[in-house]
Amino acid sequence: MLSVSRLVLAGLAVLSGSGFVKSTILQNGQVRITDFKNTTVDRTSLSLKTYPRNATEISYQGRWDSNFVSWWSAPGLKFGYTGSQVGITFGPSTSPGVLIGYRISGLDWQFTNVTGGQTHLLVGPETPGVDLTAPVSPTTFEMRVTNWAYGVQIESVHVGDGQKLIKLPDASRRIEVIGDSLAAGMYTSYEGLSSWAYGVGAGLGNTDYSITAYPGICAADQDCWGNPRGQVHQWFYTSDTSWRAAEAHGTDNPEPWDFSKHPAADLVIINIGTNDQNSHNNVSAPVYIDALTKIVQGVHGKYPNAQVIVMSLWLGFSQTGNTYASVSSKGFVNEVRDMIKMFNSDEYLSNPVVYDGASKKLSQTNKKTRPFVHLFNTTGILQHNDIAPQWHPSDVGAIKVASHLLQFIKLTFGWELEATGPEVFHETLYWNDEPNY
Structure with a gap:
C-alpha cells in the first residue's frame, strides 16, 4: 500500500491527475x-452503533465542505467515545489509498491507508492502550489526513453496540496557518503531520x-506552478487549488468558507x-506586497480580534566557496518590514481597512484597533542541512521552526x-544505542 504520495515539478507541487x-x-x-496495518473490515460482521457524519458529537478540524470532504493540509476530526471500538466508513470522494493518522487519547500516532466505500475499524480490542485507564475522561479519538493533495469524505462513524460518542469541548485557543508548501509539509516524512505548522498547533x-x-x-492571485488562484483569493473558500478541487466543482465555482459558522x-x-519570489512566476514586489497586505486585511475582517504573525521567508542555501550561505535576502525582506510598519502605524490603526475576498472590495472600518501584526524573523533558525535535497525543510528543520515559533508566541x-x-x-526519536564506540 501507499505510504506517502507526491507528484512534483521543479520542486513545487503541480498535480495533474488522480493517480x-x-x-x-x-x-x-x-x-x-x-x-501500515490494514484496517478494512466487513461492517456487517460487527455489532456496531452508527452515527451520521453530521452528528453533533463529531468535531471537524480544518476545512471540510458541505459534503464532508476534507481540504488543505492535515484536516481531521475528533470526539470522545465509550467502549473499545471506533470505525469510520469513508465516502466515494475519498482519495483511493490516502494515508491517515489516528490515535486514541495521548498515545502515539498510528497510520493506515483508506479508500472510499470501505469501513475501517481504527480502534478495536487489540489496539495498543485501548484498555488503559485514561487520566482524563472520556477516551478521545483523533484522525488527521496526512497528505496535502488528497482528502477523505466521511460517510458515518461507528462505536460498539451500546456505546456512544461524546462531544468534546472546544479548545481554549485557536490558530490558523496560511501558507504554501513550507507550511503544508511537502517532503517531510508524514507531510501534514510532520510540518512545522502542525508542530506549532499540536505543540501549543x-x-x-x-x-x-x-x-x-x-500570495498573488495568479497561476503559480499549476495553482490557478493565489491565497489572496483562495483563503476565502473551503477548498484548495488542487486538481481534486477542479474535478469536484471546477476552478471558478469553489464553495465559500462560511466564517460565521x-x-x-x-x-x-x-x-x-x-x-x-521565484522568477518562474513573474510576480513583482509591489504585486506580492499588495496581495500579502490584502490577506492580512482579510484576516482582520474575518477575525477582528486575532493577532497576526507574518513570517519572513527562508529560501534555502547555496554553497559559497568552502561554506554555505543563505539566499533569503531575496525574499522581499525590506518590503515585508515596511508593510508591517504600515499596519502598526497610528494612521492605519485609527482607520483600519478590511478586505473582502468574495467582493474584492476594501473598506474602512472606522474602528480604532491596537497593533496586531507581528514579524517573526526566521533568519538563523535553519542551516543548510535542515533543508532537504528538494528545497523544503527536513523533519528536523520543521521541528526547529516550530520550536522557535512556539517560544515567540x-x-x-x-x-x-x-x-x-x-x-x-x-x-x-533517533539516538545512538552504542555506549562504547
Whole structure:
C-alpha cells in the first residue's frame, strides 16, 4: 500500500491527475520501513452503533465542505467515545489509498491507508492502550489526513453496540496557518503531520488548529506552478487549488468558507511568498506586497480580534566557496518590514481597512484597533542541512521552526505551552544505542 504520495515539478507541487505515485521515506538516505496495518473490515460482521457524519458529537478540524470532504493540509476530526471500538466508513470522494493518522487519547500516532466505500475499524480490542485507564475522561479519538493533495469524505462513524460518542469541548485557543508548501509539509516524512505548522498547533497544547496551505500557491492571485488562484483569493473558500478541487466543482465555482459558522482564530500565522519570489512566476514586489497586505486585511475582517504573525521567508542555501550561505535576502525582506510598519502605524490603526475576498472590495472600518501584526524573523533558525535535497525543510528543520515559533508566541502573547506529553512528531526519536564506540 501507499505510504506517502507526491507528484512534483521543479520542486513545487503541480498535480495533474488522480493517480498515485508510490514513494518512500528516507532517513539520511536510508529507507525507513513502513508497515501500515490494514484496517478494512466487513461492517456487517460487527455489532456496531452508527452515527451520521453530521452528528453533533463529531468535531471537524480544518476545512471540510458541505459534503464532508476534507481540504488543505492535515484536516481531521475528533470526539470522545465509550467502549473499545471506533470505525469510520469513508465516502466515494475519498482519495483511493490516502494515508491517515489516528490515535486514541495521548498515545502515539498510528497510520493506515483508506479508500472510499470501505469501513475501517481504527480502534478495536487489540489496539495498543485501548484498555488503559485514561487520566482524563472520556477516551478521545483523533484522525488527521496526512497528505496535502488528497482528502477523505466521511460517510458515518461507528462505536460498539451500546456505546456512544461524546462531544468534546472546544479548545481554549485557536490558530490558523496560511501558507504554501513550507507550511503544508511537502517532503517531510508524514507531510501534514510532520510540518512545522502542525508542530506549532499540536505543540501549543489545548489549541485547535487549521492549516490552510497548499504547495506551489502564490500570495498573488495568479497561476503559480499549476495553482490557478493565489491565497489572496483562495483563503476565502473551503477548498484548495488542487486538481481534486477542479474535478469536484471546477476552478471558478469553489464553495465559500462560511466564517460565521466556525469559531474565530485567536492567532493567524502567515508564511507565504516563496513562490511569488521565484522568477518562474513573474510576480513583482509591489504585486506580492499588495496581495500579502490584502490577506492580512482579510484576516482582520474575518477575525477582528486575532493577532497576526507574518513570517519572513527562508529560501534555502547555496554553497559559497568552502561554506554555505543563505539566499533569503531575496525574499522581499525590506518590503515585508515596511508593510508591517504600515499596519502598526497610528494612521492605519485609527482607520483600519478590511478586505473582502468574495467582493474584492476594501473598506474602512472606522474602528480604532491596537497593533496586531507581528514579524517573526526566521533568519538563523535553519542551516543548510535542515533543508532537504528538494528545497523544503527536513523533519528536523520543521521541528526547529516550530520550536522557535512556539517560544515567540509564548514571549509575545503570553501563551503558555500546555502540551503535557502526547506525541507531536511521529518517528523522530533517533539516538545512538552504542555506549562504547
